[in-house]
């Protein structure tokens with residue numbers, strides 16, 4: 270069963286048709302990389318999958334069932350199975366970075382020691398261990414992106430969505446983030462990331478098992494956007 274299926278999906282934003290009959294299916298254990306020019310609709314596609322946005326037409330299915338409207342109570346329940354790292358992540362500035370990253374575990378009712386240990390491990394892996402006690406406002410753009418990725422994956426979601434995860438990262442950071450997402454896919458998560466980063470695409474092609482898509486004129490097709 271696919272984690273996510275869209276069929277003939279149509280979305281208009283700001284008076285413009287962004288997705289125009291797009292089809293896509295993402296199964297557990299798969300890593301998909303969506304490429305496309307700026308404004309092509311990559312973030313829109315991930316926002317649909319994250320139940321942040323409703324389509325105007327077509328079919329959206331999550332975990333084998335028709336997706337509820339973003340404001341329906343059922344959407345809140347489903348979102349707990351989804352980890353999304355947004356392009357412009359928001360954090361709670363009265364909490365430390367570690368507490369922000371551990372928030373999904375807090376919402377899941379996990380005990381504090383367990384939450385702290387898991388957050389530390391992820392921050393360490395993503396090169397943020399020395400920032401754990403800092404407020405999010407003190408982080409650089411690249412550090413915020415990595416923290417958003419950590420927060421998206423910490424509770425073990427079945428579907429992981431990462432929007433431009435490599436933006437503002439150095440080469441080592443790009444590789445680390447991709448390695449982590451590929452490892453999570455290997456362990457059974459359905460993972461999709463959107464990017465315009467040629468280095469990330471190169472790594473996805475040659476160093477991990479990934480399926481590449483290009484989003485053009487509102488539709489997805491196999492390959493990489495020019």
Ligand SMILES: Nc1ncnc2c1ncn2[C@@H]1O[C@H](COP(=O)(O)OP(=O)(O)OP(=O)(O)O)[C@@H](O)[C@H]1O
Pocket residue numbers: 282283285287305306307308309310311312313314356465
């Ligand atoms: N909140 C919004 N209100 C109105 N229009 C929007 C909104 N968000 C996005 N759009 C428009 O939808 C289109 C697709 O935007 P989207 O952010 O999905 O593209 P993208 O491929 O992710 O671009 P980028 O690579 O620059 O992040 C653009 O024309 C954009 O201006």
